[in-house]
Structures are given as C-alpha cells and as structure tokens.
Amino acid sequence: MKNNRREWIKSALRFSLAAPLSATVVQQLMAAPVSGAESSLPHLPAEGGKVRLNFNENPYGPGESARQAVIRTLAEGNRYPFGEIDALKAQLAKKEGVTPEHIHLGAGSGDLLCQAGVAYGLEGGSIISAFPTFPMLMDYAAVFKARWDKVNVNDQLEHDYKAMAAAVKADTKLVFICNPNNPTGTLVDHKVVEAFCDEVSPKVTVYADEAYREFLPPEQQHTLVTQVKKGANVIVSRTFSKIYGLAGLRIGYLIARPDIIRNIAQYAGDIPMSQTAIAAAAACASDESFMKMVRDKNAEARAVLTSYLDQKKMWYGKSHTNFVFFPAPKDGKAILAGMEQKGYLMRIWDFKGKEWCRVSIGTLDQMKGFVKAFDETIS
Ligand SMILES: Cc1ncc(COP(=O)(O)O)c(C=O)c1O
Incomplete structure (x- = not known):
C-alpha cells in the first residue's frame, strides 16, 4: 500500500494536536482510506438509503x-x-x-x-x-x-x-x-x-x-x-x-x-x-440462539457472493467471516463510484501493487442485489 493512509491520518491529526487521544481521531483511524481509490473519492460517501457493505456490520442485530x-x-x-x-x-x-x-x-x-x-x-x-x-x-x-x-x-x-x-x-x-x-x-x-x-x-x-x-x-x-x-x-x-x-x-x-x-x-x-x-x-454475551441465527444467515448470504465469484471464475480468499476479499476485476475507483451510484457501499484495498475488493455480507436480499449491481458495474 502507498503511504496515503499514513499521510491521511497525519493530516487528520494536525487538527487535533491538542488532544491526540480524542474520540475524533479514533473514529478517523477506524474509517481511514485503505487505498488510493478510496483517498481519491469523497471520504465516507453520503449514505442516504445505501446498503452498507463497507464496515463488516451485522445487518440483523442487536438481538x-x-x-x-x-x-x-x-x-x-x-x-x-x-x-x-x-x-x-x-x-x-x-x-x-x-x-x-x-x-x-x-x-x-x-x-x-x-x-x-x-x-x-x-x-x-x-x-x-x-x-x-x-x-x-x-x-x-x-x-x-x-x-x-x-x-x-x-x-x-x-x-x-x-x-x-x-x-x-x-x-x-x-x-x-x-x-x-x-x-x-x-x-x-x-x-x-x-x-x-x-x-x-x-x-x-x-x-x-x-x-x-x-x-x-x-x-x-x-x-x-x-x-x-x-x-x-x-x-x-x-x-x-x-x-x-x-x-x-x-x-x-x-x-x-x-x-x-x-x-x-x-x-x-x-x-x-x-x-x-x-x-x-x-x-x-451468552445468547447462543441469536449467534447461531446470525452465523447461519451470514453463511447463506455469503454463498450468494461466493457462488457469483465462482461462476465468474474470480478467485477470492476463503472467508470464515462476514466479508469476502478478492482482486478487483476493474479500476477500484470506478467500482466504488459505480457501486455507490447503484446504492451499495464497499471497500477497496491496495495490496502488492493491486487493488482488492472487500465486501461485507448483508442480508440475503442485499447480497442478491449486490451481485446484480456488481456484475453490471464491472461489465
Ligand atoms: C479485526 C477488527 N478488530 C477490531 C475492530 C473494531 O471494532 P469495534 O471497535 O467495533 O469493537 C474491527 C472493526 O471492524 C475489526 O475488524
């Protein structure tokens, strides 16, 4: 990854030098850009009604x-x-x-x-x-x-x-x-x-x-x-x-x-x-039935994305979580912008001189909508 994340954080810190431990800095760190593609687009795009597949959140909770x-x-x-x-x-x-x-x-x-x-x-x-x-x-x-x-x-x-x-x-x-x-x-x-x-x-x-x-x-x-x-x-x-x-x-x-x-x-x-x-x-903390429900629904919705990637012969890391990571099939900035326009937020990472997509797993319907929008965006 280029130094863009570090530079971004330094510039964020310049505004908060008096309080380097402030909550604002922590929030900025959490959502800081992780690629050139993210840095070049407006940071944290307006969310109105968009499907948030960018922060690995749980789409069902709290239980x-x-x-x-x-x-x-x-x-x-x-x-x-x-x-x-x-x-x-x-x-x-x-x-x-x-x-x-x-x-x-x-x-x-x-x-x-x-x-x-x-x-x-x-x-x-x-x-x-x-x-x-x-x-x-x-x-x-x-x-x-x-x-x-x-x-x-x-x-x-x-x-x-x-x-x-x-x-x-x-x-x-x-x-x-x-x-x-x-x-x-x-x-x-x-x-x-x-x-x-x-x-x-x-x-x-x-x-x-x-x-x-x-x-x-x-x-x-x-x-x-x-x-x-x-x-x-x-x-x-x-x-x-x-x-x-x-x-x-x-x-x-x-x-x-x-x-x-x-x-x-x-x-x-x-x-x-x-x-x-x-x-x-x-x-x-011990609500096993809620955790099982989330685990099962997550696996089902994740399979919508991985089946799509399999069908397109696109390789991805074996996911044990509520997100999937795979090489971007097209310019990362164009993917982020195109997907945002269609109502889906996701992330692009830089790694080994390439761009990678990280897509969080939403509900079953959200993932069906996501693969359709993604397919249109990269075609
Ligand atoms: C690996 C990992 N650790 C920690 C966190 C921070 O989460 P939180 O501060 O909400 O507990 C995240 C959030 O995405 C994460 O992915």
Whole structure:
C-alpha cells in the first residue's frame, strides 16, 4: 500500500494536536482510506438509503435479549455504571475461565486497540503485523513514533507465521495477529497460531484480535485465552460489535494477565462505556440462539457472493467471516463510484501493487442485489 493512509491520518491529526487521544481521531483511524481509490473519492460517501457493505456490520442485530436490556436500563441512565462494570467483568471472567482482574472493558475493541497502541508505541521500536490486516493498533502506535513492520500474507491470503516470527527484532514491542483476519477473512489453524505464541511470546507480547471468532462453528471457536491462562505474554481482544450486533453501542474487552491489563488500562479514559452498552452486552454475551441465527444467515448470504465469484471464475480468499476479499476485476475507483451510484457501499484495498475488493455480507436480499449491481458495474 502507498503511504496515503499514513499521510491521511497525519493530516487528520494536525487538527487535533491538542488532544491526540480524542474520540475524533479514533473514529478517523477506524474509517481511514485503505487505498488510493478510496483517498481519491469523497471520504465516507453520503449514505442516504445505501446498503452498507463497507464496515463488516451485522445487518440483523442487536438481538432481542440486548434490545430488551437496553429498554429496561434506560431508567438507570442517570446513574454512573460503577457496579455494572464490575458485574460485567465478573460475568465475562466466568465465561472465559479467568479472574475479573484479567478483564478490561472498553468502548468497542477499537478503544482497546488504541490503548494498547499507546502502551506499546509510546517508546518507539516496532510493532509487527501481517499485511493487510486491521490497522488500528499500528496506526495509533505510529502516532507515538512506533514503526509498523508489515509481513505480507501468503498467496492464500493467510498470516505467514514463520515469516512473522522471523521478523521479530531486538526493538520489537508487540506482534499483532488477527484470526480470522480482516480484511482477508482467512483463518489459520489454531495449532499453528499456538505454536507461534509458544515461540514468540517469551520474547515479545502477542496481541490476538479475535473480533470474528464467533462466526466460526462453535467446535472451531478456538481461542488464545488458553495462552493467557498459562500466564503467557498474550493479550486477546473481543468485541460485541460483530456477531452480537452492538457496533453502535460500543463495547468490547481484553483478556490478559493482570499486570498486562494494568499497563494498558492506565491509558483508558474515565468510564467510556454507557449503562445501555453494558446492559446489552451482559444480556447477549451468552445468547447462543441469536449467534447461531446470525452465523447461519451470514453463511447463506455469503454463498450468494461466493457462488457469483465462482461462476465468474474470480478467485477470492476463503472467508470464515462476514466479508469476502478478492482482486478487483476493474479500476477500484470506478467500482466504488459505480457501486455507490447503484446504492451499495464497499471497500477497496491496495495490496502488492493491486487493488482488492472487500465486501461485507448483508442480508440475503442485499447480497442478491449486490451481485446484480456488481456484475453490471464491472461489465
Ligand atoms: C479485526 C477488527 N478488530 C477490531 C475492530 C473494531 O471494532 P469495534 O471497535 O467495533 O469493537 C474491527 C472493526 O471492524 C475489526 O475488524
């Protein structure tokens, strides 16, 4: 990728130098352009009535359990959520099999990625990650002078764990991994990832972003919390934004050794989560039937897109998530503009001198409409 994303972020920061940790900067990082095509078009196009297949959002949520909890909790909107934070930490600790001191809540996992970006980027040195991946931690660490060492994904668009281990240097502060990965959707076998942690975490902290883990069938939902339980130098992040459908309510959490949690939490804002977000998360954290509904509907709607790509003989990364990544069959700017005109928002990434489409999975009807519009746009 060209340096356009970094330059864009720097210019965004010039307007907020007095408050480099402000929410505005975090929002800008989250939605920053990831390609020349995106930079050259109006940033965040007007959305009126358009189908949002650009942020990997859940088109069904929040589920009924979360909705009812929010309604019930409105009456407590005048109260600071001190007790509720402790109660949710205890609930999540029990679910994960750790102590409440191993849990740190944030206003979405983006908030936590930024806190970790400060904690590990403050003193310079490098942060390693696969490329392309979700860039927020590295971009934020770069604000504090850290260097982002990128290790390209392999030909199957999977993290190359051997190359990532080999990239660790004396000044490496953190290795960020994402499994399944955004934007590629690919998954690496948990045994490979665990072996990587065994090798690397004694030398350097590993941050594992598991934002899309719940899109896997339950028997495949492995987690690096097993490493945290062994006392390893590993941080796991989770979010309620994806399968739980609470992206607008903003809540996520970290699981790590208490000393690591304390180091990151010192960069947290005051109380970033609202009563409603906490209540919604508490209500749906174990709502297996809602998660199954989303997983099943997502797989069905994703098949509309992958069948279309198969039929057109267009290759794509094997997706285990609610988005699909594939080489752009035509100029990225023309695709973005043409699709927007037809009412569909999507993303274009730059990688290895090529342009790539990332399309989030909406409802079945939205995906049927998408492939029709896409076919017209690229013809
Ligand atoms: C891999 C990954 N991590 C973290 C996030 C941030 O999500 P949130 O801040 O809503 O938890 C996203 C959002 O798309 C993501 O794809």
